Amino acid sequence: MTDPTDRYERSTPQSRELFEEARDYLPGGDTREVTFHAPYPTFVEEASGTTLTTADGEELLDFLNNYTAAVLGHAPEAVVEAVTERFARGSGFAAPTREATELARRIVERTPSIDHVRFANSGTEATMNAIRAAMVHTGNDDVLKVHGGYHGTHDTVMVGVDGDGPEAGVPREVGERVHTTPFNDPDALAAAFERHPDLACFVVEPVMGHAGMVPATTEYLEAARDLTEDTDTLLVFDEVMTYRLGVGGAQERYGVTPDLTALGKFIGGGLPAGAFGGRADVMSVFDPSAEDGAIHSGTFNGNPATMAGGAATLDALDADAIARLNDLGAVARERLADAAESVGVPVQVTGDGSFFNVHLTDSPVTDHASSAAGDPATERLFLEMRNRGVFLAPRGMGNVTTPMGEAELDRLVGTFEEALGDLSPEIAAD
Ligand SMILES: Cc1ncc(COP(=O)(O)O)c(C=O)c1O
Structure with a gap:
């Protein structure tokens, strides 16, 4: 051979x-x-x-x-047309455009847990900002994530991905406030919530990509929902990959509703994009008129061609x-x-x-x-x-x-x- x-x-x-x-x-x-x-x-x-x-x-x-x-496969006609038509009329301005509202409306209408949404340029930025919203909302810095879970490459989620603590280049202190728990183990999850009483959020994927596409059990996601509610902590679903599993994402398919959701992958029709959204009272930390709110900015956030591609993709999906x-x-x-x-x-x-x-x-x-x-x-x-x-x-x-x-x-x-x-x-x- x-x-x-x-x-x-x-x-x-x-x-x-x-x-x-x-x-x-x-x-x-x-x-x-x-x-x-x-x-x-x-x-x-x-x-x-x-x-x-x-x-x-x-x-x-x-x-x-x-x-x-x-x-939708590669270069789907409707998306190519929507993107090129929009790009030809100017590729980005320091001003809001109707395309961002159009994509936001689609996401909000499809996803009952999302009242308000913001756009970024990658899934990494989506999970980063969802976690930041949880920190500002709860006033807590600690984060619980699944051991081996991959949520992009910002510091907070680069703990316990391939190894046990912070991955190379992530400050040691981050490892002191980010804790991991095994996937699909509700007892270990309950114990982790007891060990760490000051969590901002628990971040989990409904289907764990880095483990090789392993679905969460409903029991596990329900335990996560109950434990976060009982401790006034927020539940963040990383649906960067799983949003395609239902019209309202995997949360609809699995019947468990998070407080915040991170999106990415196809959400910009093949152009670089991320989105994060959830409860209006939590997302209001990003309202520029809010006192002590969080800063969320980005030159290419809500880029109109990306938004048009995302809307055309969701319409087809x-x-x-x-x-x-x-x-x-x-x-x-x-x-x-x-x-x-x-x-x-x-x-x-x-x-x-x-x-x-x-x-x-x-x-x-x-x-x-x-x-x-x-x-x-x-x-x-x-x-x-x-x-x-x-x-x-x-x-x-x-x-x-x-x-x-x-x-x-x-x-x-x-x-x-x-x-x-x-x-x-x-x-x-x-
Ligand atoms: C579940 C999950 N979250 C977050 C990310 C990060 O997204 P991006 O590569 O767009 O930064 C990925 C990327 O593969 C992912 O699979």
Whole structure:
């Protein structure tokens, strides 16, 4: 059997060349940690619908979709039109525009927990400002987050992501006020609330991305709701990825209502965007006329082209589209699990709605510690699938988009079965 890395290198000489050139200017040859995989990442020239075209002219069926941001697939016509039309009339002004109100209205109408919303330029800024709102509202500095949870790269959430304390470059003091608790463990959560009586908020994702798309149990989210209410602490849902799971996000799907919600990924129609919103009394800390309020500013906040792209995306992502995506995701998870069983490799397929994640393990995956995301066998599987023209995250994560249907699932599952079959002797030997 050929080494998948050899095959990858043979079919991607242009990517290698571009990577070598990039390394002269960009540390590690790129500007985003998560896109790297050994021996070097694929350079993409363009994308349309379900397909990426690489620098080597290969066509890849994209099940990664910019880590869930491209929910309508790539370059959807209505969004491209809305963005280009708006951009051509001026790309940003130091003044409010009707487009921001239009996107805000859509988010508020769709999401019962969001009375008021503000826009930023990334999910990182969204969680940062949601947490800041909770701090100003409660007067507390301490934050509780899930161990292994990823919420972007600002200091407060960069604690207990890959390791146990503050990640590299995060001041030690931050680790003293940010505490972590295991995912999906209501007893540990209750104990954490007892240990830390002065919390501003508990931040949690309804489906934990960094664990490999592991859904929270309803019991866990309900415990989080009760504990935050009992202690006058705010519940912050990071729905940067999960907002696509229901018209009103995962909070609607799971029936648990947070005080504040962070959004990102597709919320700007593919342009850089984040949003955070929630109860009017909490969000009022950002009203410039409020005394002792919080400062929230940003040159590109509410950029009209981004807002127009976001509105066009939400218009396309209606209840029917979401139901169809969630059904397709359920079929993908079931068929991937069946395929693994037929090959005889122990696999857990996690996810919910339009998300799936393949874990090469026979033990149930319930949190970051039990996740097999990021292990070397999963990366080899990713490369085997990539060599056969199907693109997933190296950690085994994927998601379906609106232009996809049965044909794309057939290709996904067929390729997975073949790749897993090729790898199974190696996996058995690990
Ligand atoms: C759950 C979650 N929160 C926050 C973020 C940060 O978003 P951004 O990369 O736009 O800063 C991400 C990014 O992947 C995410 O998955």
